[in-house]
Amino acid sequence: MLTLTSGAVQVIRTVTANPELPPETGIRITSGVNGSQALTLSVAARPEQGDEVVEAEGARVYLEPTAATMLEDKTLDAEVDPQGDVAFTIAEGPEAMA
Incomplete structure (x- = not known):
């Protein structure tokens, strides 16, 4: 299952x-x-039928079935740059960004 960083x-x-x-x-x-x-x-606003739901500390990620398969052993990270733009990154495995 997809892991979320803090x-x-x-x-x-x-x-x-x-x-x-x-x-x-x-x-x-x-x-x-x-x-x-x-x-x-x-x-x-909500998951669509068939979506996998990943929830951590009040943050929800809805994964369309094919995306869920692609991301099942990955970690999602995100940061905001000084201009306020958000960048999401995906890394291999939950230990990659621990």
């Missing part, structure tokens, strides 16, 4: 903290089209 948890909670959004809002990761290894991240 940085990813903090960024996801910040991104989804809008009081106008439902409390179950999270980040949804989908796989690319036509077998592409590219992944797309978006804010989602």
Whole structure:
């Protein structure tokens, strides 16, 4: 299962903290089209049918089934640069960013 670093948890909670959004809002990761290894991240009000849900310390990530398979042994990290832009990174295994 995908592992979240503390940085990813903090960024996801910040991104989804809008009081106008439902409390179950999270980040949804989908796989690319036509077998592409590219992944797309978006804010989602809730998981879609078939999504795998990863939750850590109030941060929710919804993984579309193909993306869940691609990320099952990976770690998601995130950081915010000085300009306020968010960058998500994926590393091999949960120990990669411990």
